[in-house]
Amino acid sequence: MSTSEKSSKIILITNDGKEFEVKKFVVRESELLAHVVDVCKEENKIPLFEVDGPTLQKVIEFCSHYENEPSYDMPSDEDLEYSTLSKPEKWLANFFKMSNEDLTKLIFAAEYLQMDRLIDSTCYILSYRANGKTVEELREMFGIVNDFDDEKDEYLEPEYFWYIF
Structure with missing residues (x-):
């Protein structure tokens, strides 16, 4: 990824009118945003009609944590272990210290933004909370x-x- 791509920024506008300036390469976690950025090269403001400000703040925090990680590949069915549900890693456990209502909003935002890593993480936490x-x-x-x-x-x-x- 080029230095100019890492330093260029876009503005995400939530459904409650909040604006967030983020680095373009941070949004690579989102298939939707990556596509919009690719198609609308000149436009630097992207409205997000299905996401509110506090939820987008959490999405950005999540993306920032993984910005230096390789692209996420969803695990195959063979890779999944259905019989055990291990405790989440420390960063995830701290990140997801939120109400079930906020977690649900985050799940919907992850789905809307097409963010596989966040979808998997939120659903994992939800199943961990519901287990037993x-x-x-x-x-x-x-x-x-x-x-x-x-x-x-x-x-x-x-x-x-x-x-x-």
Whole structure:
């Protein structure tokens, strides 16, 4: 990557009107932003209609942490270990000290921006938080109201036992 590419900047504008000046090469984590920067070479302001200011601040922090890392390759199914869920590395654990609501916003932003590394990281943290919780604890965690009556719960439990646990 050239020095001029590392030093050139773009402005990202969030849906709440906040502007963030970032180095162009930091946005390489985002397929969407990389494409927009490539196509719109003269334009240095990019509106992000689906991301608010605080969430974009976290996205930028995440990108900055990985700016000197090689491009991210999503792991194949063979690479994934489904039987264990190890504790996240220290930086990730500290980075994701946020509410479930903020984590959900970050997941949506990662999906909107097409950021595979952030999608995988946010979903990993979400699964780590949910691991071992009961249905009631998960409902509380995500603010889900149980609209089933006892009869419906009893009917569904044996059928979806494998899914719940």
